Amino acid sequence: MKIPAFKLEEFWKKYEFIAPYLLCCSDAETWTLQELLKLADPDSKKLWNSLALGYTESPGHPLLREEIAQLYTSVKADDVITFAGAEEGIYCTMRVLLEPGDHVIVIAPCYPSLATLPEVCGGEVSTIQLKPENQWHLDVDAVKTAFRSNTKLLILNYPHNPTGALLEKRALEQLIELARNHGAYIFCDEVYRYLEVDAAKRLPSIADAYERGIALNVMTKSFGLAGLRIGWIATREANFLQEVGSYKLYTSICNSAPSEILAIMALRAKEQILQRSRDICLHNLKILDACMTRHQKRLSWIRPQSGTMAVVKLELPIPIDTFAKGLVRTTGILIMPGSVFDLPGNYFRIGFGKKNMPDILEKFEAYLQQVTYLM
């Protein structure tokens, strides 16, 4: 099967480096190299200064895997394999796990490759739609009904892109029970973990909570270090891990050497790094709250519970794709229309993880007002 266009990444390819005001980013505020080096502990500084630019160990630098393992309660360094960003982890996992005829349950809307790759691999895909009338909550009973005797994999993404929804801990336990009864894997994309609005609602990682759980995370989003292209999979499923490690030899082979050391540095300073991301998101969320109140007749939303973004509904009688095109052409402000996620209705994604969000939002509000007056 030919691989379909990756709509979301095509959208970024087209606009990211030409639109001056990005109001739909999913990654938290980016760190500069100098800022990160200032956070470095003496040992990682030494690693940086003596860095050789050769090949690196395919599963990832042993110290990097050790730092990653510390993010989990039941995971050891040997239970971790690193990848070039989260996307390589998704790609390799789907290729390794799925064979034609395997049944896969996917939640929509979602980061597109979580839905397209299972199909590309020949999976029979059942899609469970998140609905605004249910506050974007996952209907666990619908997942239960979708399970079949040949269900191999349930794919989750919490905190969720694009809605910012979270799963209740009880719901996760129910899903694990369902998967366990069917001998199925759960792959959970956890790339926005640590950015829950209420930290008490943070879910346990699927790698800790379920023996057949495969957890995906990355330096890109909550850590604000997209340019490192360091992601990872953590799982206690040793056979799968070995196979996915072998698959990586056909994709990136190994990580970029400088990125590995910078990721070690960042993970050792994770409290400061994550705190900065959380502070920016919470600050911006309050500003967004006020904006939503000011524009009640033009915009509506289900307030996100986590992550760096929310889905907003444009309540004006203009199709969202037309509005978004007009917005970027007239003002340079980029929002992400729901069509990028195949989300029906007049929805768009807004991001609130960047420091410049309040300034862009002000410009966005001015445009919104102007468009309303012209109607």
Ligand SMILES: Cc1ncc(COP(=O)(O)O)c(C=O)c1O
């Ligand atoms: C849910 C989710 N998973 C994976 C990715 C891919 O992350 P990366 O750019 O680190 O490969 C993204 C990026 O937007 C995402 O939102």
